[in-house]
Amino acid sequence: MTVQTQIPDFAAARTAMIDSQLRPQGVTDPMVLEAMGAVLRERYLPDGTRPLAYVDRGVGIGDGRFLSPPAVLGKLLNQMRPRTSERALVVGAGSGYSSAILTHIGLDVVALESSAALAAQARELGVEAVEGPLETGWAKGAPYDLILIDGAVEQIPDAIIAQLADGGRLGTALIEREVARLIVGRKVAGAFGYLTLGDAGTPALPGFSRPTTFKF
Numbered sequence: 001m002t003v004q005t006q007i008p009d010f011a012a013a014r015t016a017m018i019d020s021q022l023r024p025q026g027v028t029d030p031m032v033l034e035a036m037g038a039v040l041r042e043r044y045l046p047d048g049t050r051p052l053a054y055v056d057r058g059v060g061i062g063d064g065r066f067l068s069p070p071a072v073l074g075k076l077l078n079q080m081r082p083r084t085s086e087r088a089l090v091v092g093a094g095s096g097y098s099s100a101i102l103t104h105i106g107l108d109v110v111a112l113e114s115s116a117a118l119a120a121q122a123r124e125l126g127v128e129a130v131e132g133p134l135e136t137g138w139a140k141g142a143p144y145d146l147i148l149i150d151g152a153v154e155q156i157p158d159a160i161i162a163q164l165a166d167g168g169r170l171g172t173a174l175i176e177r178e179v180a181r182l183i184v185g186r187k188v189a190g191a192f193g194y195l196t197l198g199d200a201g202t203p204a205l206p207g208f209s210r211p212t213t214f215k216f
Helices: 011-027 030-038 047-052 070-080 097-105 116-124
Strands: 059-062 064-066 086-089 108-115 130-133 144-153 164-176 179-187 193-201
Touching: 011 030, 011 070, 011 086, 030 070, 030 116, 047 059, 059 116, 070 086, 070 108, 070 164, 070 179, 070 193, 097 108, 097 144, 108 116, 116 130, 164 193
Parallel strands: 086 108, 086 144, 108 130, 144 164
Antiparallel strands: 059 064, 164 179, 179 193
């Protein structure tokens, strides 16, 4: 017996992602919209989860990691305003999708990944991936105009903030009282402050837990 399966129309799904997910949630930057409509998100997923490439939730990529929902990435980048010729660091790059978006816009991107398997996948897809602990960033390429921590974290390490250029922007999902909220911040004269964009259902990245405090 021959098993028949329908091949997803990924091009139509990308268009629907732009029109039904990104624009309604305030993503208006034309460079971000063009890049997310051009980069094939399904290429960065395992074969078994490719049909889920454009659903509005995190999708597993292996090693316990996920691609963030498209609207999460779109809202962060919309607020961060990536621009051609800037230098960017993607922390927790996974299989390379977010890095590919920034590269398409025209940034010089370093993709940092702690999983050797995921870093290898990213390289196969043309992403410049380096391997190392996520929480220490990648000082060799600093300073960066833009740092994207691609997942939810309990804290933003000082080591990563130190790698931002003056005036540089950082975006991530920050876990506060067990709720992940999208934040985008800027470093000015050595100080870092941020604005909260709203709640986000974003899976957590390893290595960013707050130190455990002793309680009586």
